[in-house]
Amino acid sequence: MRLLMVIAILIFAMPMTGFGWAEGTNILLDPNLMCKKTRRLRGKLAEICRHDSALLKEIIINGINLGFRECEFQFRNRRWNCTVLRKSMRKILMRDSRETGFVNAITAAGVTYAVTKACTMGTLVECSCDKAHMRRNGGQPQMVTAATAEAALERQQQAAMLRQQVPLQGEHPGQQQRMNRINNGSTMMDISPMENRNGRNRRPGGRRGRRKFWDNIKFPEGQWEWGGCSDNVNFGLRHSRVFLDAKQRQRRSDLGTLVKLHNNNAGRLAIRDAMRLECKCHGLSGSCTVKTCWLKMPPFREVAGRLRDRYDSARKVTLRNDGNSFMPESPHTRPANKYQLVFADESPDFCTPNAKSGALGTQGRECNVTSSGSDRCDRLCCNRGHTRRIVEEQTNCKCVFKWCCEVTCEKCLEHRAVNTCL
Structure with missing residues (x-):
């Protein structure tokens, strides 16, 4: 009898867990599902879904799509090329792998970036510079x-x-x-002045253990x-958190949720920590009598590049006994800070197609025989070999500038060697 009860509990628990993963996956693949069932929503998320349609479009659709496009660019030369094919990406996002961690981080960063940029451009009535x-x-x-x-x-x-x-x-x-x-x-x-030590400003007697943006x-x-018009990054951070973290925060006892929340936050912090100061001089005859400065976000590609580097150095974690936090799987590894990406499941090698893991394989992918990076033929093709062929391509050539203001070019045939994985 006791055995039957245990089996029944496992049967009923499995669909619930799967639904939680499917829900988060569907939201990333189809952002419009976020506010589909508003009757079940509570708090700030419900308020935004019901009243702020423009903000919803800016945050969910533009931000998440920006993240996916940049993910494709950053991994275009790797075995896993962050394909947006739904069947593949859905399987990828069902696991707590490095790839899922990067997707969560880059989409959270994309939402933050899109909302912050919308505030600066004045397209949202809810915020400004x-x-x-x-x-x-x-x-x-x-x-x-x-x-x-x-x-x-x-x-x-x-x-x-x-x-x-x-x-x-x-x-x-x-x-x-x-x-x-x-x-x-x-x-x-x-605010009272702060002490300056070796060219850096420090609060007297304060702790410098935590990094500041x-x-x-x-x-x-x-x-x-x-x-000037500083980018309102705190508004973007706050609303990215509301949209992407609200449902996960209701069930924080499992490792997958903790990992997702951590990587979401790491993506948002990548935007905040990349803020830069831009200045413009004012004065007669090009002099710099007065200098005006403001804070501005860098190009999103720069932020994505930093997150890609953190993908390479991501740390594997496991759930602590308290069930409310995670720790490094290896006892000799230092705990991950809030800027690093973490994962719980090992990734497939992505060399051959695998419907279960979402891997599409690298057959037919173009590689580079002269490269020393991830697109090198022996690495991208998993040592299976590659084929070489010469293709003809039309390119613009002999371009001439005509006053004013037109550029005319001829079409030239160019031969290029293409190497393809077997």
Whole structure:
């Protein structure tokens, strides 16, 4: 009798687990499913799905598609080329492999990037440029130094962290009051100066153990205006988290959910930590009498390249005994920080087609005999060999510029050697 009960429990548990994975997979492959059943949604996610159709389109469709397109580009020369074929990608996303970790990270980064860019471009009524530094100066730029600028960014990040700690169903009154105090104080002129050591600004007596996103920003020397139209990356981070993490946070006891949430956050942090300072000089005859600076995101391809490097150095993890966190599978490996990607399942070799794992194989893929990278023929073809043929291609040649403003070209035949995996 006891054996029958155990079997029955396993039978009923398996579909539930599979449904959780299928749900997350379907959302990435078809973003419109996120808000399909709004009656079951709660909190901020339900509010956005029911009222903010423009924001929904910007976040889900544009952001996730941006992530998938960049995934294809970053892995175009590897055995796994991040194909968007649904049958293959669906199987890939059913496992906690390196590939799934990268897809989750790049799509979370894509959503963050798309929403932040939409705020800057003024296409969303819910947000605009980040002008927190102008609140106490009547909306006008302020003269600042590197010390006061970094201190203001510290305040803004504290406010952003508090927002992430607020439950999706509503904000706690005490937390809201504290966040308001921080937001009201996050101006350039209200913060005490910070100590400068070896060219870097540090809070006196503060801990520098955790990395800050402005550590790589080079502030100009002397005084300059903090103005312009800074990218509102905190708004993008917050809404990416609401859309992609809300349902997973309701079931955080399994390893797959913990890994997904970690990689989602790593993707968002890759956007935040890549912010750079852009400046423009003002003055007569090209002089730099006044310098105005603002924060801007880098090209998304640069962010994707960093995430690809973190894919290569991803760490395998396993569930702790408490069931609420993970640890390195190897006792000799250091725990992953919040910027690194993690995985729980080993990846297939992707050399031959495998319907179960989603691998399409590398037969018929074009390789490069002179390359020393992942597209080298012996590596991409898994030592099966390759064929070589000469193809003719039409290219533009003998281009001439005609005033004004036209460029005319002739069509030339060009012969190119193509190597294809067996």
